[in-house]
Amino acid sequence: MKIGIIGAGASGLMTAICAAASEKNEIFLFERQDRVGRKILSTGNGRCNLTNTNMDADRYHGTGAGLAWRLISKFGPAETLAFFRELGLITVVEPGGRAYPFSDKANSVLDILRSAADRKNIHMLTGVRDIKIGKTKNGFSVSCKCGEENSVHRETFDRIVICCGSEASPKLGATKDGYELLKSFGHKFIETHPALVRLKCNREDIKGLKGIRQDADISLCCKNGTVIAQNSGEIQFTDTGLSGPCIFDISGSVSADKRPKYIKADLMPLLTGDEVREYIRNKVTGNPAAPAKELFTGMFHSRIGMAVVQKSEVSPEMSVGRLTGKDTEKLVRTVKEYIFRDVTTEDFREAQVAAGGIDARDFTDSLESRLCPGLYAAGEVLDVDGDCGGYNLQWAWTSGYTVGSALKDLAENG
Numbered sequence: 036m037k038i039g040i041i042g043a044g045a046s047g048l049m050t051a052i053c054a055a056a057s058e059k060n061e062i063f064l065f066e067r068q069d070r071v072g073r074k075i076l077s078t079g080n081g082r083c084n085l086t087n088t089n090m091d092a093d094r095y096h097g098t099g100a101g102l103a104w105r106l107i108s109k110f111g112p113a114e115t116l117a118f119f120r121e122l123g124l125i126t127v128v129e130p131g132g133r134a135y136p137f138s139d140k141a142n143s144v145l146d147i148l149r150s151a152a153d154r155k156n157i158h159m160l161t162g163v164r165d166i167k168i169g170k171t172k173n174g175f176s177v178s179c180k181c182g183e184e185n186s187v188h189r190e191t192f193d194r195i196v197i198c199c200g201s202e203a204s205p206k207l208g209a210t211k212d213g214y215e216l217l218k219s220f221g222h223k224f225i226e227t228h229p230a231l232v233r234l235k236c237n238r239e240d241i242k243g244l245k246g247i248r249q250d251a252d253i254s255l256c257c258k259n260g261t262v263i264a265q266n267s268g269e270i271q272f273t274d275t276g277l278s279g280p281c282i283f284d285i286s287g288s289v290s291a292d293k294r295p296k297y298i299k300a301d302l303m304p305l306l307t308g309d310e311v312r313e314y315i316r317n318k319v320t321g322n323p324a325a326p327a328k329e330l331f332t333g334m335f336h337s338r339i340g341m342a343v344v345q346k347s348e349v350s351p352e353m354s355v356g357r358l359t360g361k362d363t364e365k366l367v368r369t370v371k372e373y374i375f376r377d378v379t380t381e382d383f384r385e386a387q388v389a390a391g392g393i394d395a396r397d398f399t400d401s402l403e404s405r406l407c408p409g410l411y412a413a414g415e416v417l418d419v420d421g422d423c424g425g426y427n428l429q430w431a432w433t434s435g436y437t438v439g440s441a442l443k444d445l446a447e448n449g
């Protein structure tokens with residue numbers, strides 16, 4: 036069988052390697068960039084968080100969430116780590132379940148995939164442009180421009196797999212081409228929005244906090260107070276807003292909902308409001324002459340303590356002995372409900388993934404199109420997005436394995 040795979044990122048490489056396990060398959064990988072798997076190199080801050088052993092269905096979103104979970108139940112984290120081990124990659128699972136290559140270098144993952152794809156039945160074409168796919172009587176025709184000389188390449192295929200990824204992070208080569216190619220075969224597009232991305236907020240609410248990390252329970256709320264999403268974990272303060280895994284996982288809900296929103300953060304989830312009040316009273320009794328800016332020494336980073344005091348409209352230099360009952364109540368409330376106003380996301384340039392994509396309900400459990408038999412799709416081009424922590428690469432490996440193995444079986448057994 037002759038197979039054309041469009042896009043040589045995580046899912047495309049995985050599809051090619053699995054399909055090539057049958058020598059009856061001849062595979063052509065078409066990659067737009069000068070090198071394959073470029074995005075993989077930037078994953079996990081250059082470390083590549085390739086999966087997460089702490090896996091469950093809730094980690095996936097979109098029209099393909101159920102499909103993704105069914106397929107991950109067959110080829111999930113354990114199978115993925117075993118697959119990579121077989122190829123020669125040693126991995127380490129950190130507490131919490133995130134898995135990384137032992138080398139701590141994303142290029143180990145890419146190098147192992149590239150060497151596995153270095154087979155005589157896989158042909159790699161890089162630097163391809165203007166790819167067009169047509170339907171023929173028994174399969175598909177592909178034409179594209181290749182190389183510096185822009186020579187036109189034409190080929191016919193029995194099967195086509197679209198692995199072009201999503202539009203997230205165009206500086207790493209992301210395009211919308213996969214959506215367009217699948218739409219041309221009648222597939223429905225679910226509107227995309229940035230996910231796993233930093234949030235922007237009112238600068239006044241993060242003044243002086245850049246670079247600080249703080250554990251918190253957070254609620255994403257609409258103006259009327261309705262809670263849209265909740266999460267717990269580390270917030271990282273940036274110059275424009277908020278970041279960190281806890282923020283990333285609610286960012287899709289921020290971009291999906293166009294209503295004005297704010298985040299309410301409980302900065303001290305270990306203590307109840309009464310206990311925070313008690314803490315303040317003890318500080319006041321212990322040293323009434325201490326300035327208010329030192330009130331939360333021992334609870335928070337000094338700059339968070341200062342931000343809480345200022346947001347409560349208490350003068351930082353005022354001695355704590357002069358705090359009124361009203362001041363104390365404001366301070367308690369700010370600790371338990373610190374508000375970050377005017378929350379929005381950065382755009383696709385900053386996003387790690389796109390929520391939305393091609394409607395996955397039009398694909399079978401082999402990821403074959405129900406609208407155009409012989410056409411397959413894998414990876415983020417489909418409307419599947421996962422949480423932060425290795426879940427998106429897991430979907431790329433799972434979906435690539437699913438398609439590649441189906442094509443291997445088809446070649447072997449007809």
Ligand SMILES: Cc1cc2nc3c(=O)[nH]c(=O)nc-3n(C[C@H](O)[C@H](O)[C@H](O)COP(=O)(O)OP(=O)(O)OC[C@H]3O[C@@H](n4cnc5c(N)ncnc54)[C@H](O)[C@@H]3O)c2cc1C
Binds near residue numbers: 041045071079086
């Ligand atoms: C900065 C960053 C960090 C990330 N970190 C992690 C992480 O640690 N863990 C995790 O699980 N996920 C992470 N992700 C998400 C993860 O990288 C993606 O979900 C995953 O790579 C998607 O795989 P894919 O094969 O669908 O797409 P991609 O890996 O993006 O591959 C698509 C390929 O198709 C090519 N292409 C596009 N258009 C065309 C065309 N017209 N013709 C030919 N080729 C084309 C592209 O050049 C690309 O090589 C991160 C993403 C980013 C941006």
